[in-house]
Amino acid sequence: LKFSRDELEKANGAKDEFLAMISHELRTPLNVIMGYTGLVREGMFGALNPQQDDALKKVALQSNDLLSIVSNLLRATQIGSGEIKAERARTDLGQLLDELKNRYDLPATNGLALNWDFPSDLPTVETDSEKLKHILVNLIHNAIKFTEKGSVTIAARHRPKSKTLRFTVADTGPGIAKESLPIIFDMFHQVDGSNTRLHGGLGLGLYIVKKYTELLGGKIKVKSAPGRGSVFTVAFPYESSLCRESILPAVRPESRIADPWVMER
Numbered sequence: 001l002k003f004s005r006d007e008l009e010k011a012n013g014a015k016d017e018f019l020a021m022i023s024h025e026l027r028t029p030l031n032v033i034m035g036y037t038g039l040v041r042e043g044m045f046g047a048l049n050p051q052q053d054d055a056l057k058k059v060a061l062q063s064n065d066l067l068s069i070v071s072n073l074l075r076a077t078q079i080g081s082g083e084i085k086a087e088r089a090r091t092d093l094g095q096l097l098d099e100l101k102n103r104y105d106l107p108a109t110n111g112l113a114l115n116w117d118f119p120s121d122l123p124t125v126e127t128d129s130e131k132l133k134h135i136l137v138n139l140i141h142n143a144i145k146f147t148e149k150g151s152v153t154i155a156a157r158h159r160p161k162s163k164t165l166r167f168t169v170a171d172t173g174p175g176i177a178k179e180s181l182p183i184i185f186d187m188f189h190q191v192d193g194s195n196t197r198l199h200g201g202l203g204l205g206l207y208i209v210k211k212y213t214e215l216l217g218g219k220i221k222v223k224s225a226p227g228r229g230s231v232f233t234v235a236f237p238y239e240s241s242l243c244r245e246s247i248l249p250a251v252r253p254e255s256r257i258a259d260p261w262v263m264e265r
Helices: 005-041 050-080 093-103 129-146 178-183 205-215
Strands: 089-092 112-117 124-127 150-159 164-171 219-224 230-237
Touching (some): 050 205, 089 093, 129 164, 129 205, 129 230, 205 219
Antiparallel strands (some): 089 124, 164 230, 219 230
8 A cells, every 4th residue: 555645744743643642641640659659768658667668669760760761752752753953052061971970879889880081171062961961871871771790981072173072981781783783773673672681661762862962963883792892982063162152143063063073183
């Protein structure tokens, strides 16, 4: 059967509207569940014994994972419909990375070390800080999730001459097979798609990471091999917030730098 372009667009529009509605409807009860779980754990309705607190901790963790899945589904739907735009503002990169560092303060007993490698003179730039943070959070979260022991290294560099930023998240996890590398950024793709996989999710995280990276005028690359870990690198052209003239029209970063991977040594 052949469908006209109008019919396909109408079907896709209905699908996006349905997914967006479902995502919104799921978020409300999830937030209520998480809110009440937090109140109970804080002792608002009486003291808990260790077993009860442990059970509620698991409820909170699973609810948070489910909320993340729902949020990613909503983001993917908005990306597909073209609703998401970059909202650039002054962003202190050093402060942004310090916030992430504090967020991922892992206990030393879990066998995984987080290494942070970024200079103290990272610039203040014009970018969408929420989307940049989402990119880094997803890459860090994936690295931690798939690396039981070893290390995850988060690095950031900037090159003033080429006005380029580069962020790298490297792990010592199981790595990714060569044949899977070209499709890991596809929507709903999972490296381990079996019913017995250890890690959940819809396979939307890296899809959103790539789309957000492109929205900010950047590119993402990955190097990996089984047993050798993975290295994800995102590179962005940037516009310094300190030297931007407000009377001039905003210049799209990609128009100034054709390829953010071209950086001076």
